[in-house]
Amino acid sequence: MKRLRVGPAGQEIPALMAGNGRLLDLSPVTGEIDGRFLADGGVARVRSALEQGRLPELASTGQRIGAPLARPGKVVCIGLNYRDHARETNAAVPTRPVVFMKDPSTVVGPYDQVLIPRGSVKTDWEVELAVVIGRRARYLDSPEEALTCVAGYTISNDVSEREFQLEYSGQWDLGKSCETFHPLGPWLVTPDEVGDPQKLLLTTRVNGTPRQHGTTGDMIFGVAHLLWYLSQYLVLEPGNVVNTGTPAGVALGLPDQPYLRPGDTVVLGVDGLGSQQQTFAAA
DSSP, rough: OEEHHHHTTTTOOEEOGGGGGGGEEETTOSSSHHHHHHHTTHHHHHHHHHHHHHHOOOSSSSSOEEOOSSSOOOOOEEEEEEEEHHHHTTTTOOSSEEEEEOOOGEEEEETEEEEEOTTTTTTOOOEEEEEEEEEBBSOSSSSHGGGGGGEEEEEEEEEEEEHHTSSSSSSHHHOOTTTEHHHHHHHOEEEHOOOTTSSSSEEEEETTTEEEEEEEBBBBSSSHHHHHHTTTTSSSSOOOOOOOOSSSSGGGTTTOOOOOOTTTEEEEETTTTTTEEEEEEOO
């Protein structure tokens, strides 16, 4: 199932994308797509309501699409998780996952405008597979068990300001948590529709120029391992988001370092998860 949220920012309606691109209103089932909905059998209730024909149709045109998940409790990110990305940034290939946090308030819709921070000269793009947690993950016994905790997958643009990230602090948070720096969506797709999360193509185009073209099969640490690993050190709760890293092709690693400027447009895609597009503007 493809779940999403439509409507003006702060007033989104939970919805389901059915066949032929039809949008169905999930309001009879839930007021929101969030951690509580995921933890309390929300997916099963949606399936039942769909089978019973209890979901009214919404207008499918002219609707703003918001992030598919409301109020993620935390956003956990994995850095340097593709060998080619580590090489292009002159970083050592990690022997353990590189973990950092991103402010959850940075989450915006997949087609929303993204703001280049004041004083920024190195705002960059990163297409990523994002994992949304549906069941509490604490000290999991195995990577195989970890995949049972996944509520779904979506697309993340882990927007980054490289000067803030790498030159202003020993931690990465300054360059990762600027306002609007986490477009998410358009859909939250259930694992049964996605299949093997290590067989997905990721792409990015900037102003029409191809920049990233990689596959999740090239991850150093796969999704199952990452969730198991994280559960040994922190508790993943329903509604948490885990960004799994980006392949090569970011501005930081390109010879001319074409960082983003106001008016630039970025289009990102992941197999089976749709695409997102942002235009960047000065803050």
